């Protein structure tokens with residue numbers, strides 16, 4: 001497939017007394033070479049700037065409508081984030097036009113069809129120093145800018161005095177206006193009728209992205225990075241979902257999760273004994289609330305060490321018994337792993353890693369040490385050639401299906417990486433020497449062979465002069481994480497690769513699970529993410545609190561990740577992680593979470609228990625929520641599959657469907673789940689009323705099938721009970737639902753379907769259903785991709801039917817008859833081939 005929408009601008013280092021930013025004169029473009037599919041020029045510094053670090057005097061400008069590159073400045077390793085392959089698009093087919101001014105150098109990117117200028121750097125000269133890179137683009141007035149996760153701020157980003165810092169950090173209580181666990185340097189710029197585009201800066205370097213206006217009122221977005229290259233991808237859209245798809249093609253399509261991952265999950269830090277866990281499972285069953293997956297937080301470990309079980313409270317045989325019981329009931333089990341490896345002579349995981357030298361090293365060649373749950377720890381260097389082998393081996397040993405803990409998936413936490421060492425020196429070099437000598441692990445050389453891309457030499461990798469606004473105490477980039485001056489095994493530095501750490505751990509974990517079970521789709525949940533992390537893992541929104549504010553925030557987090565960061569399988573800690581969950585809030589959250597892709601109740605050890613069965617009203621809400629979710633599992637699964645094939649978002653804001661309706665641009669308390677369902681939860685504290693917006697279209701109440709004219713206005717519902725959540729079906733869609741729910745997702749898979757047709761204004765409707773075995777990594781031809789359509793009189797089911805199933809469509813229900821009644825055509829029809837009928 002051609003990718004005419006990618007225009008990658010790579011500003012790269014060819015080779016190369018602090019001043020004031022205001023005096024920086026910028027660069028001049030010379031030696032311009034232009035061809036059909038690319039443009040190359042040299043950029044030479046016009047006059048000294050040196051605002052925060054040394055100027056790089058000569059840059060290389062490469063505009064590719066495609067090509068490969070090889071330059072020396074730090075660039076993300078190809079194996080960490082594979083770039084899209086050359087597509088030979090030309091400037092004339094790209095839909096975007098690049099043009100530039102020679103001196104001082106600036107450039108614009110224009111949408112060819114409309115002449116709309118999407119990116120324009122003319123207002124301020126480019127600054128390109130060894131440790132400070134600044135580039136500013138104009139924005140339209142009152143711009144609609146979204147993305148730039150991970151954050152807990154408004155979905156439509158504030159446009160004045162707003163800074164998004166991208167520097168992965170452990171972030172309890174997900175503080176506002178702060179860098180959180182993940183870095184996704186992509187924004188969507190929505191311009192109503194004239195289209196949507198995206199801009200992705202492929203850089204893992206720490207940066208502040210500022211949204212503001214000049215004194216004259218000119219809006220702008222400004223990158224302030226502490227290194228790297230300016231490798232831009234302009235995503236032309238023009239439909240909002242096109243931008244989502246184009247972005248997913250650049251960073252990689254998200255992995256499809258196994259079907260069971262869509263079930264309801266329960267977790268808590270603070271299940272002190274395995275018996276507590278067994279009780280929770282039994283109590284869910286007794287309450288009649290379907291529990292699909294039980295999770296093990298660090299409680300299961302011995303002294304909080306990975307790959308161990310607590311010899312008293314979580315003996316291996318009892319954990320194995322629990323897992324067997326879960327599996328016998330069609331349920332699942334997932335455990336947590338942390339990257340901090342306890343540095344102790346009696347800990348074999350550490351000793352095997354040390355033998356293979358897989359840990360990051362300090363400048364004296366000893367293993368770099370910090371503090372994490374087990375105490376003194378070392379951290380894997382995911383760039384070391386032995387690390388994957390060691391990690392896979394540890395996972396295969398401990399999670400051996402017969403002799404170990406037979407988990408169904410893994411959860412990687414604290415992987416920003418979080419370091420509890422508060423000061424710059426928790427350890428002295430001397431104690432390192434003593435310890436390593438005593439245990440016979442010598443100090444070994446660092447891997448510092450020069451390789452391409454390792455970064456410009458002679459930088460201050462510990463205290464760069466430009467300080468990004470890291471929210472951690474002290475604000476230093478090394479605060480509560482790994483020292484940024486550490487050299488990775490491939491010669492690069494944490495300074496440049498910090499934001500990749502969590503995703504690399506998730507990747508290594510996925511690879512290990514694949515090695516353990518080559519034919520099964522792995523399930524990995526990660527806290528820390530970088531652009532493209534959806535290729536390997538799911539994500540939850542981190543350590544929020546049990547408060548209504550956080551319940552509301554989950555909606556914007558969902559919208560950002562699912563529609564703009566190519567990470568469809570996301571969700572919050574349902575009922576909140578920190579603090580005491582209140583009954584009404586937990587009931588509402590049980591419903592809200594059921595309509596988000598990843599659905600897990602999780603709480604901190606310091607928080608009181610909050611399992612759904614603990615309150616009658618929450619039990620009732622959860623049963624109804626799960627019952628409905630499970631009937632919709634295949635609808636959700638179909639959208640997860642679509643996301644994995646072309647990046648179509650599973651959840652999106654209303655403006656993705658009504659891009660010209662400016663009333664929708666700021667909505668962040670409602671979301672579209674797939675293309676058919678609009679979820680409009682009660683969002684006010686303790687309220688039973690909800691005000692929600694319905695665009696000018698035909699809608700149907702999901703619960704009553706009553707037709708509603710949206711009218712492009714606010715609607716109000718009062719008396720929304722604690723087990724109710726407003727949901728509407730968008731006219732023009734067809735939805736396949738199971739006729740019944742089940743206690744587990746595998747029970748659901750044997751139920752028949754009922755197909756709901758919701759005609760749009762023109763009387764027609766369309767929908768899809770994807771079926772496969774739900775677990776195989778490669779299902780080959782054993783899958784069905786069914787398209788349902790309704791033309792006003794005739795219904796057809798067509799497509800491919802490679803998945804063998806005895807499940808049938810029992811009936812087709814057509815909404816919106818005159819007077820609002822519903823027509824039902826009784827089947828059954830098998831799902832082994834196409835079928836249809838005419839009314």
Ligand SMILES: *[C@@H]1O[C@H](CO)[C@@H](O)[C@H](O)[C@H]1NC(C)=O
Pocket residue numbers: 045046047048
């Ligand atoms: C920048 O300053 C250095 C000495 O500080 C001088 O050698 C160099 O020519 C100057 N470069 C420009 C482009 O003015």
Ligand SMILES: *[C@@H]1O[C@H](CO)[C@@H](O)[C@H](O)[C@H]1NC(C)=O
Pocket residue numbers: 086087088
């Ligand atoms: C792009 O062009 C090169 C050189 O003409 C050719 O070898 C390559 O196959 C083309 N790639 C695609 C994807 O068309």
Ligand SMILES: *[C@@H]1O[C@H](CO)[C@@H](O)[C@H](O)[C@H]1NC(C)=O
Pocket residue numbers: 276277279280283609611
């Ligand atoms: C499970 O339910 C029993 C009986 O209601 C109760 O005593 C126990 O505390 C519950 N255990 C957990 C872990 O929720």
Ligand SMILES: *[C@@H]1O[C@H](CO)[C@@H](O)[C@H](O)[C@H]1NC(C)=O
Pocket residue numbers: 285286287288289743747
């Ligand atoms: C489902 O769970 C309920 C309540 O726990 C139980 O009564 C019922 O027998 C279960 N159904 C199946 C098919 O397992």
Ligand SMILES: *[C@@H]1O[C@H](CO)[C@@H](O)[C@H](O)[C@H]1NC(C)=O
Pocket residue numbers: 272273310311312313
């Ligand atoms: C087992 O759990 C109890 C609390 O239930 C705790 O006091 C004890 O330290 C734990 N034992 C071990 C070996 O972790």
Ligand SMILES: *[C@@H]1O[C@H](CO)[C@@H](O)[C@H](O)[C@H]1NC(C)=O
Pocket residue numbers: 361362363364462483485486487
């Ligand atoms: C990093 O910088 C700190 C502070 O200057 C220093 O103590 C440490 O040895 C350096 N580490 C490496 C790996 O260079």
Ligand SMILES: *[C@@H]1O[C@H](CO)[C@@H](O)[C@H](O)[C@H]1NC(C)=O
Pocket residue numbers: 776778779780781782
């Ligand atoms: C599809 O299913 C058939 C029959 O079960 C099996 O023989 C075949 O290996 C499957 N193909 C793939 C690619 O899994």
Ligand SMILES: *[C@@H]1O[C@H](CO)[C@@H](O)[C@H](O)[C@H]1NC(C)=O
Pocket residue numbers: 796797798799834835836
């Ligand atoms: C399915 O599609 C094929 C080809 O487009 C068409 O010939 C056939 O009539 C369709 N079947 C139904 C049931 O719509």
Ligand SMILES: CC(=O)N[C@H]1CO[C@H](CO)[C@@H](O)[C@@H]1O
Pocket residue numbers: 152173174175176549553
């Ligand atoms: C997103 C948000 O509101 N975060 C707040 C959570 O609570 C902490 C502590 O009360 C605040 O610092 C955050 O700003």
